[in-house]
Amino acid sequence: MTDFTPILNRIKKNKNRLKSYIKDLGLEAYRLYDRDIPEYPYIIDVYGSKLVIFEKGKRLNDYEDQKLKEKHLKHITQALNQLFPESQTIIKERVKNKGKSQYEKELNSGNKFIVREKDLKFEVNTDDYLDCGLFLDHRPLRLQVQKMAAEKRVLNLFCYTGSLSVAAAFGSAKQVCSVDMSNTYLEWAKRNFELNRINIADHIFLREDIVSWLPQHMDRYEIILLDPPSFSNSKKMEDIFDVQKDHLKLLTQLSKNLTEKGTLYFSNNLRSFKLDSDVSNIFEIKDITKKSIPPDFKDQKIHQCFELKLK
Structure with a gap:
């Protein structure tokens, strides 16, 4: 031994x-x-x-x-x-650096390559960022969104490199609107669309401070995906974002963007997160955390995930 x-x-x-x-x-x-x-x-x-x-x-x-x-x-x-x-x-x-994103760039190797996930392909970069460009724990949600997206309009907020957007578009969504504060990640998302032979001209990519943009956005969607950071003090945002303090406001605003029979998936990875009880005044709530965590993850607190439908 x-x-x-x-x-x-x-x-x-x-x-x-x-x-x-x-x-x-x-x-x-x-x-x-x-x-x-x-x-x-x-x-x-x-x-x-x-x-x-x-x-x-x-x-x-x-x-x-x-x-x-x-x-x-x-x-x-x-x-x-x-x-x-x-x-x-x-x-x-x-390491935990409060106020700094774990996704910020470290190097500039340009070392990008492609990985497969069932029918999908994604670009990853294992060298230049602390995270590699694909949230592995969201694999079950990608599969779910792909199955239900046909002919639906989809809004993906804090879209990162767009893996959920790709899943929706590959599942024949009518149109996917992907929103993030980072041009780097939006361009990455576009490359992921192209990898999967999805015409980016049929979809929307927006660089916005989501918290300030959302109240002005009146479009409605059958599927909304919300996976915000736990905390952000990015200079690109007007105010500091805290998912615990700010999620009720976000969800209240999104209730106006969700169609009558639409579905909103809300996830976050703040371990101490507690869903505000007032959310139940607006939505029927289903905690799908357990089934949204894939079998390769031992950590059952890697994220929380809720399926919300309007009352």
Whole structure:
């Protein structure tokens, strides 16, 4: 038995457990390890032939002995080299910097490549950003949206790189309006549309401060997707955004943009989040968190997700 046998066995077990799921969905991007063993507080995501190891800043502060941290990280890389000898390993340190986005650019390698998810293709970048351009935990929601989008108008707010928008458009949505504050991510979203042979001229991409833009926007949609950041003090926004404080206002405004029989999916990843009780005055609420988290995620608090319909 080698020093890294426990972590090797756990990763091997996860790999075998997910084998059928990965094959059935044709996945090239998925979560392989999710802090399963307390002594190894890391996340490992697979993106094609690349393995991304995320150091979880909060838990890693518990390492009083830097040498122990280095030893455990070495164990993980040894295990991955044995199980995935042809893959490249990338280590990212994810630290909590209040007021700074975890999606901000780190480098400028231009190292972009394509991963598949069932019928869809997405561009990812494992080198230049802390996050790689595809939220793996939203895979079930993408599948759901793709199934129900036919001939519907869809609004995707805080759309990031547009993976949910792609799912809707690929599912034959009449039109998808994708809104984000970042030109970088909107251009990325357009490339994702083109990868899937979707005509971007048939859809709308808007760079807007969503909180200030929404009250002026009167269009109505059969499907609305709302996945805001937990917190943002971006210079592109008029005010600081806090999902806990601001979600009721956002949802109230969106009730005017949702058709009578439409569906609004609201998700966020604030672990302490509590849905305001007043939301129930406007919407029928269905907590779909459990079924919206894919089987490759051990962390059942990775996000919360609600299906809302007008009363």
